[in-house]
Amino acid sequence: MGNKSILVVGGGISGLTAAIEASEVGYEVFIIEKNPYLGGRVAQMNQYFPKLCPPNCGLEINFRRIKSNPRIRFLTLAEVTGVSGQEGDFEVKVKIHPRYVNENCTACGKCVEVCPEERKNTFNYGLDKTRAIYLPHLFAFPMKYVIDAAACSKCNKCVEVCPVNAVDLNMEPKEMTLRVGSIIWATGWNPYDASRIGYYGFGQYQNVINNVMLERLAASNGPTQGKILRPSDGKPVERVAFVQCAGSRDENHLPYCSGVCCLASLKQATYVLERNPDAQVYIYFIDIRALGKFEDFYAKVKDNANIHLIKGKAGDITEDPATKDLIVVVEDQETQKLMKEKFDLVVLATGMAPATREVKAPADLVYDENGFVVGGAPGIYSAGCVSRPMDVASCVEDATAAALKAIQSTVGR
Amino acid sequence: MVTVNPHFAKKLQKFGAKTASECFSCGTCTAVCPLVTDEAQFPRRFMRYVQLGLEEKIKHSIEPWLCYYCGDCQKNCPRKADPGELMMSLRRYLTSVYDWTGLSRKLYTSMAWKVLSVGLLFFATLAVVYSFSGEMVTERVELETFAPAHIVHSVGYVFGAVLAFLLLSNVYRMYRFVMGPYAAGIPLSVYIQELGTLIVHFATQARMRLCTNKSRWLRHFLIMSGYFVAFMLVNIDVVTRWSLTNEPPMWWHPGKLLWSYASIAMLYATTEAIIGRLSKKEPIHQYSHSTDWMFLILLWFTVFTGLLMRIFMELGMPLPTYHTFALHLAFTVPLLGLEVPFTKWSHLAYRPFALYFLRLRERALEMQRSKGEISQVGVSG
Numbered sequence: 006m007g008n009k010s011i012l013v014v015g016g017g018i019s020g021l022t023a024a025i026e027a028s029e030v031g032y033e034v035f036i037i038e039k040n041p042y043l044g045g046r047v048a049q050m051n052q053y054f055p056k057l058c059p060p061n062c063g064l065e066i067n068f069r070r071i072k073s074n075p076r077i078r079f080l081t082l083a084e085v086t087g088v089s090g091q092e093g094d095f096e097v098k099v100k101i102h103p104r105y106v107n108e109n110c111t112a113c114g115k116c117v118e119v120c121p122e123e124r125k126n127t128f129n130y131g132l133d134k135t136r137a138i139y140l141p142h143l144f145a146f147p148m149k150y151v152i153d154a155a156a157c158s159k160c161n162k163c164v165e166v167c168p169v170n171a172v173d174l175n176m177e178p179k180e181m182t183l184r185v186g187s188i189i190w191a192t193g194w195n196p197y198d199a200s201r202i203g204y205y206g207f208g209q210y211q212n213v214i215n216n217v218m219l220e221r222l223a224a225s226n227g228p229t230q231g232k233i234l235r236p237s238d239g240k241p242v243e244r245v246a247f248v249q250c251a252g253s254r255d256e257n258h259l260p261y262c263s264g265v266c267c268l269a270s271l272k273q274a275t276y277v278l279e280r281n282p283d284a285q286v287y288i289y290f291i292d293i294r295a296l297g298k299f300e301d302f303y304a305k306v307k308d309n310a311n312i313h314l315i316k317g318k319a320g321d322i323t324e325d326p327a328t329k330d331l332i333v334v335v336e337d338q339e340t341q342k343l344m345k346e347k348f349d350l351v352v353l354a355t356g357m358a359p360a361t362r363e364v365k366a367p368a369d370l371v372y373d374e375n376g377f378v379v380g381g382a383p384g385i386y387s388a389g390c391v392s393r394p395m396d397v398a399s400c401v402e403d404a405t406a407a408a409l410k411a412i413q414s415t416v417g418r
Numbered sequence: 419m420v421t422v423n424p425h426f427a428k429k430l431q432k433f434g435a436k437t438a439s440e441c442f443s444c445g446t447c448t449a450v451c452p453l454v455t456d457e458a459q460f461p462r463r464f465m466r467y468v469q470l471g472l473e474e475k476i477k478h479s480i481e482p483w484l485c486y487y488c489g490d491c492q493k494n495c496p497r498k499a500d501p502g503e504l505m506m507s508l509r510r511y512l513t514s515v516y517d518w519t520g521l522s523r524k525l526y527t528s529m530a531w532k533v534l535s536v537g538l539l540f541f542a543t544l545a546v547v548y549s550f551s552g553e554m555v556t557e558r559v560e561l562e563t564f565a566p567a568h569i570v571h572s573v574g575y576v577f578g579a580v581l582a583f584l585l586l587s588n589v590y591r592m593y594r595f596v597m598g599p600y601a602a603g604i605p606l607s608v609y610i611q612e613l614g615t616l617i618v619h620f621a622t623q624a625r626m627r628l629c630t631n632k633s634r635w636l637r638h639f640l641i642m643s644g645y646f647v648a649f650m651l652v653n654i655d656v657v658t659r660w661s662l663t664n665e666p667p668m669w670w671h672p673g674k675l676l677w678s679y680a681s682i683a684m685l686y687a688t689t690e691a692i693i694g695r696l697s698k699k700e701p702i703h704q705y706s707h708s709t710d711w712m713f714l715i716l717l718w719f720t721v722f723t724g725l726l727m728r729i730f731m732e733l734g735m736p737l738p739t740y741h742t743f744a745l746h747l748a749f750t751v752p753l754l755g756l757e758v759p760f761t762k763w764s765h766l767a768y769r770p771f772a773l774y775f776l777r778l779r780e781r782a783l784e785m786q787r788s789k790g791e792i793s794q795v796g797v798s799g
Contacts, residue, residue, distance in 0.1 A: 204494055250444070255496035291444040320449025336445035342456050343449070
């Protein structure tokens, strides 16, 4: 008789959905998440489609379902290091990195006040800093602090100040083995590394950011408390350019269309105008791909007099070193003029690269030429953006389907 | 009415444009091009014209001649559609359109025509040289005795006149194509006033300096100036007798120094172009049409045999001097005869004339506009 439990790798919206759906029909589920919190990329959004909800709205209910469900167990700061065995009887090796903060933590925050070291805030894509001991974000689940070992100088101040003895600087990495019947691989995606597109100056010019960074700038729990300010001088933005297909549909980068970036930019254009109704937004595109019923959203945004949709891909971005303003050159194909416009902020609409693009998973999976998972050994299924680029709603559907496949796989034996 | 040739893209493939259908019209190429203006935009627009089969529109376009193939357009093309190479192919195509003899099209599109034409002119020249040559003096170098100056020079002038007629008649056809309706009503004085544009660009290729990579202009100028110096020396030789002579002047003679400059400049730049096309490092050298090789090989051997002949002459080696001279002529005749009026080298005329015609067009528009204003004044008055 085979093992009936299911392993879900990745605790983003897809992994959470698959895990909850499978557990709520009676299966034992393990979630392995590499971050110190659950929620993945969705947690980092300001608002997401289809209803433009803030992420805590959709994630909170999932966290509550996890809390009230004894059949789900999750491990944060954990990664799968090896999978052996076969459908119905997998042996999975898991490595758990030390959090240095134990179950006692009440998230009182006294440790942060005394911590002398700083680290880049990865949750905010490096737009600000946190102390070496930090809460991943305001709505983090589990609501527990964590120490970045690379930044910590082991000064012991947090240990001394903690009123509940929650800090333990001597924690060691742990290894464990799980035995499961089937596996769902839902490790998600990364924004395409825009610094590879040399002529757009990302990583070189401070005011060239990517679309996921703008989500953080617009989020009330972000580095600027939701004000959209220029990274170089903190000035509110007046003129913003969105560069579509930054690295997408490009044989030199990602040859495919991620299908979400056009809507993301249209949505983000509304963020800019909500905060500054006089701002001017330019969206440079090859084609606007607002798929399915989202055509309506496109039509609505298009009619805004302050949003200018320009057919023509940005050819080059340069910086005025004195003002840190950016100059975008583009061929406006409608007016047939060459445009050279100045902007406070340029947002690169980068596409989705599967997490398995750079580093392949330690499991028997099959990939396409771009690193997306297209299949795997019997009993291993992929869900969400590791399979193809998709929006949150599609991820939820895809993850539910994956949960059913994983269940069928264990029932079949 | 716009006529469409649905087979145009296919036709253009023979001229070197193999990837035009890849383009999805994003405009990256046009945005980064240092040579485009609001009035003259390319390459994206021309990629589109080719895809749509707008052959007639392209025939009457001046823009392909305004592109100097810097290659910036090609570096970041998301479709790897090679817009710079498309513009190059359009120049080849237009050269064949301007040529009324039809030989240009044959040379561009048929390998057999290329090989046969070059071979025919090469061997015919050798045959003529050896049938009409004089005595081969072996005691000392007497080049003029071997190749009597009165024959070589008069045949040369007739050959030159034929080439000039062919090229200029093609330039006239270019004028008809690109000026079209603009030509009407431009007074002769304007043609004369704008001649400066023609002369400056013919002599300097200044527009190429707008390209991001400036070193290319220098290399090109070496070929161009070397060729110009050689051309002048050959033409005045009937009077000066610096080259075709039994009494070679001393090494410090200005005629010899000029010949040395011409040979070395052309040999250096041609060799570098050949290496570039083999290594394919720069965008402009990534793709080579068979006519590009034909041009480079003929030019290289022409210059090389010319230089070698003068070295043999200097060393006092009579027979090698005569035979190398014969070979030199055998390379020169197909080089000039096929390249100048029909293929690559014709751009020495088409490029400056394109800028000249562009100025004429602008003047025509200015005149139309001021006329319009006058008539408006007339109406309101």
